Amino acid sequence: MRILHTSDWHLGRQFHGQSMLAHQAAFLDHLVEAITTHEVDLVLVAGDVFDRALPPVDAVALADDAFARLAATRARVVVSSGNHDSATRLGINSRLIDAAGFHLRTDPERVAEPVLVEDEHGPVAVYALPYLEPDLLRHRWDLPARSHAAALAEAVRRIRADLADRPAGTRAVAVAHAFVAGGAASDSERDIAVGGVSVVPLDLFDGFSYVALGHLHGRALLSESVRYSGSPLAYSFSETDHVKGSWLVDVGPDGVSGSRFLEAPVPRRLARLSGTIDELLTAERYRAHEDDWLQINLTDPVRPVQAMARLQVRFPHVVALQFAPPAAAERERATRLEGRSDHEVALDFVAAVRGTPATDTESALLAAACDAAAREPDADPVADPGPAVA
Template identity: 60%
Template sequence: MRILHTSDWHLGRSFHREGLLGHQAAFVDHLIEVVDSESVDLVVVSGDIYDRALPPVDAVHLANEALARLAASRAKVVVTSGNHDSAQRLGFGADLIDRAGVHLRTRAASVGTPVLLGDEHGEVAVHGLPYLDPEAVHRAWELPERSHQAALEEAMRRVRADLASRPGARSVVLAHAFVGGAAAPVPSDSERDISVGGVSLVPTSVFDGVDYTALGHLHGAHVLTETVRYSGSPLAYSFSEAGHTKGSWLVDLGAEGVAATEFVEAPVPRRLARLSGTLEALLADPAYTADEGAWVQATLTDDIRPAEAMERLRRRFPHALVLTFAPHSGPGTAPMTAPVTGRSDHEVALAFVEAVRGAPADAAESALLRDAVEACCEDRDLDPAEVVA
């Protein structure tokens, strides 16, 4: 059986206010092409189909299109809900949709009931575990503690109980969690914290004995063991993912378990670039020519903060989205220590500008700061009759 493992689509998400729906649609096209060209038998999507519980209408339309195209393909499909999804909304109509070969698994109550498939080597039991919020399942499942590990251990107890009744069946498990061994994978900035009591990590040993575990939640592709892997998100959702290679895992499940794996790279509609240097260097250095079409995060190291920095930067890098300042030295690196007692608000504001920028405000800037200070200080609710001339 050939399996395509993907996760964390986050349909409807934007990137620093840049819409990504067109890029996400390009990934869906790619996914369908891989299913066809690689003769995929099973597509597993391990959670976070949407970016939020109430997704925008266009994202729902794209999800509907994706699932409809997968249903019309040669592959069966198992989809689970992630911590960003609304389990109730994503799972609506699951019993009916099952008949189309797309199996939505979003309810904790269904844990332990597999999707049963088969190939020339026999039966394959696919257990889709939705994101299991420890707070939600603690009482219902009578867990010994509120933790992700306790929730997943109970889920896997139910899975193993089912597998024990199917001697010879191979197993595939989908889970959405932060899983790691001795060296836990490093999360990216775009992943929502799911820790409970400061703890979110679940050991890989929870999935011992499973032929293949398809994980979701982390946005980078990670190989924890030969049989426990993250596919990562198909697109970068933060600049911390600039070094990621995005894609899906193609897994061949043989008679004895995983026989082969291959990472299939996803298309990159627009890559990310993290640049650092003085503004003049970024604008003039030919080494940055390849980054002119990228989404750019720039860190300026000028000792004196340049005026109109973002506007000037976008003349060369029109897709610059984030600008930060980290001067090597100079006034902007030292804290302000001068006392403010006895100085007007306007004088304090002028001192702040000079301390940060390394140069005093000009006359126009000084006038603008004065207007701002006076506007903030004015009490608009004061009775005019009480004003003393």
């Protein structure tokens, strides 16, 4: 059986205020084409279809189109919900559309109701575990602890009980949205820690023929049978060096028999550049990054005036700008502050940011503000010592 494993589409997400919908649509085009080209039997989408519980209408329309196109392929499709999705909204009409070979699994109570598929080696039971919120399930499932490990352990216990009643040789495949030990987080994932406990042990999935994981945005091979596909696009600059895509996995009678990673299209690359503003605006070595989404660290000893506007002339897709002067400049700045009044420091700040000194009126307002901030309203009163004695 050939499986295509994808996750964390985050439809509707923006990148530093820039729409990514066209880039997400390009990935979905690639996904549908890959299913046909590689004769995929089973598509697993491991959660976070949308970026938030109430996605924008254009993201919903894109998901609707993608689902219809996936359902029209030869593959069976199983989609679970992630921590960014609204399980109720994503799972609407799930029972009605099962007959179309498209299976939405968002209800924790259905974790032990597999999607059953067949290949030349016999039956495969596909169990979809949506994101399991411990606080919502602790009392309902009588969990021994308030943790993701406890919630996933109970879900897997239910799955193993169902599997025990199935014909001998039935292989188990799972789809789960969780933080499993061995994966590496990036800046673009929402923290799912509960009381500091968010990591699920890898051995929980022992015995499964394949486990398609979602939540972490970097691809990861935790074991031959347990993997993260990662997100199809980079959603933070911490993912600049990630290779994005989907796993194509062949599952035989004894588990994974072969695999490859299908790289996704990269509509716009990410890069992090560092240098002075003059270097960035003139150096030939930066030409290759003129169409990239950029995070730029400026190393000028003095903050350049209108830096973003000037940089965007050459790099129209600069979306993040940081000021990181050399350590010597930082030490010099700290030295310049020694022995100076708050008012003098504030005047220097205005001149540096605006490029012109403060007016007399502004200077007076800053002086009053500094005086007001220096007062300590909760200080103990000091008794008047009376007249000085000669």
